[in-house]
Amino acid sequence: MADTSSVQIAVRMRPFNEREKKLKTAKCVEMVGQMCTVTDPESGKERQFSFNYCYDSFQPGSEHFASQEMVFRDLGISYLENAWKGYNCSIFAYGQTGAGKSYSMTGAPGQPGIIPRGLAEMFQRIDANDDPDLSFRVEVSFLEIYMEKVRDLFSATPTAGSLKVRESPKLGIYVEGLKKERVACYEDVEQLMELGNTMRTVAQTNMNAVSSRSHSVLTVLLTQTRINKESMTASDMTSKINLIDLAGSERQGKTGAEGQRLKEGSAINQSLTALGNVIEALADNCVASASGKKKAKKRLVPYRDSKLTRILQESLGGNAKTIMVAAISPAADNFKETLSTLRYANRASKIQNVAVINES
Ligand code: ADP
Ligand code: MG
Numbered sequence: 001m002a003d004t005s006s007v008q009i010a011v012r013m014r015p016f017n018e019r020e021k022k023l024k025t026a027k028c029v030e031m032v033g034q035m036c037t038v039t040d041p042e043s044g045k046e047r048q049f050s051f052n053y054c055y056d057s058f059q060p061g062s063e064h065f066a067s068q069e070m071v072f073r074d075l076g077i078s079y080l081e082n083a084w085k086g087y088n089c090s091i092f093a094y095g096q097t098g099a100g101k102s103y104s105m106t107g108a109p110g111q112p113g114i115i116p117r118g119l120a121e122m123f124q125r126i127d128a129n130d131d132p133d134l135s136f137r138v139e140v141s142f143l144e145i146y147m148e149k150v151r152d153l154f155s156a157t158p159t160a161g162s163l164k165v166r167e168s169p170k171l172g173i174y175v176e177g178l179k180k181e182r183v184a185c186y187e188d189v190e191q192l193m194e195l196g197n198t199m200r201t202v203a204q205t206n207m208n209a210v211s212s213r214s215h216s217v218l219t220v221l222l223t224q225t226r227i228n229k230e231s232m233t234a235s236d237m238t239s240k241i242n243l244i245d246l247a248g249s250e251r252q253g254k255t256g257a258e259g260q261r262l263k264e265g266s267a268i269n270q271s272l273t274a275l276g277n278v279i280e281a282l283a284d285n286c287v288a289s290a291s292g293k294k295k296a297k298k299r300l301v302p303y304r305d306s307k308l309t310r311i312l313q314e315s316l317g318g319n320a321k322t323i324m325v326a327a328i329s330p331a332a333d334n335f336k337e338t339l340s341t342l343r344y345a346n347r348a349s350k351i352q353n354v355a356v357i358n359e360s
Pocket of ligand 1: 012013014015017057095096097098099100101102103104108248327
């Protein structure tokens with residue numbers, strides 16, 4: 001059964017950080033319902049966008065405050081439901097460094113994000129299963145793309161080599177040699193994630209004390225096996241869940257990068273630029289086919305231009321249900337990056353995916 005749906009967009013605005021509070025920075029973003037308005041602090045010009053979800057996490061304690069729990073209730077539960085039906089799903093977080101990507105995906109101490117909440121809920125559901133003919137298997141892998149090299153975060157020596165991205169009719173797109181760990185409970189995943197996160201490449205930039213300069217992809221494979229007692233056969237239904245925390249989307253100038261940092265910047269941007277190009281081509285193709293014109297020319301989608309776009313190929317315009325979390329800063333001095341993130345998200349919202357249930 002094929003199911004067509006658009007990439008769902010959730011924009012989330014973080015609170016002011018200490019620096020912005022101290023500097024009494026002006027706020028340039030307002031959210032009302034599904035509308036998000038940004039105001040150019042120089043010209044006063046307003047731009048308005050509409051998204052599937054607008055999460056205002058600016059004022060902790062306020063009536064409109066979007067908590068981790070609320071974000072999970074919408075986005076996390078929706079991907080779990082889809083995974084249970086056998087669809088591939090993916091959530092990716094996009095935005096400038098310090099805008100709240102990792103906070104939304106992983107969370108902060110005492111404030112777990114979409115990933116830990118989702119996995120905890122997944123095991124709760126598995127534990128609650130009382131159908132003796134149905135069994136579950138959960139496997140996870142965790143990789144990082146850093147300067148166009150793919151590294152296994154579950155490997156003790158992730159720096160040793162760069163893994164190859166391959167494609168086969170049976171496996172689809174996969175990373176050759178990537179470790180897949182079978183997990184039996186939430187605590188297993190938690191331990192593995194901790195190990196993986198310590199393996200991640202982090203470096204200092206002026207934008208944020210510790211900012212991640214790499215893209216990380218956590219993949220969860222949920223396999224449901226059903227035994228048919230009458231025919232003595234078993235059938236599998238597998239869902240692949242990709243949870244992606246992208247590197248900061250800011251342009252290089254602002255981070256004051258030099259030397260190694262600058263080189264990193266361009267490699268990171270190679271993947272992000274490629275992602276932008278893929279999103280643009282897909283959005284154009286979807287708009288063209290929606291126009292109903294017979295001769296609408298399809299653009300070639302440049303998935304092969306980067307490791308990131310290869311790995312995300314199924315999630316973008318392919319066999320998956322996809323959510324993009326666009327993390328933004330409320331601060332006027334981040335206006336340009338915020339506007340660029342909102343435009344990016346707006347383009348991504350035009351993409352249609354066709355998901356099928358993976359049964360065998
Ligand atoms: P990124 O991963 O995009 O670089 P982080 O997720 O690390 O950014 O967020 C930067 C800082 O802002 C962190 O200290 C984080 O805890 C805080 N933060 C981000 N989003 C929120 C939010 N919605 N509510 C509260 N704090 C947030
Ligand atoms: Mg981060």
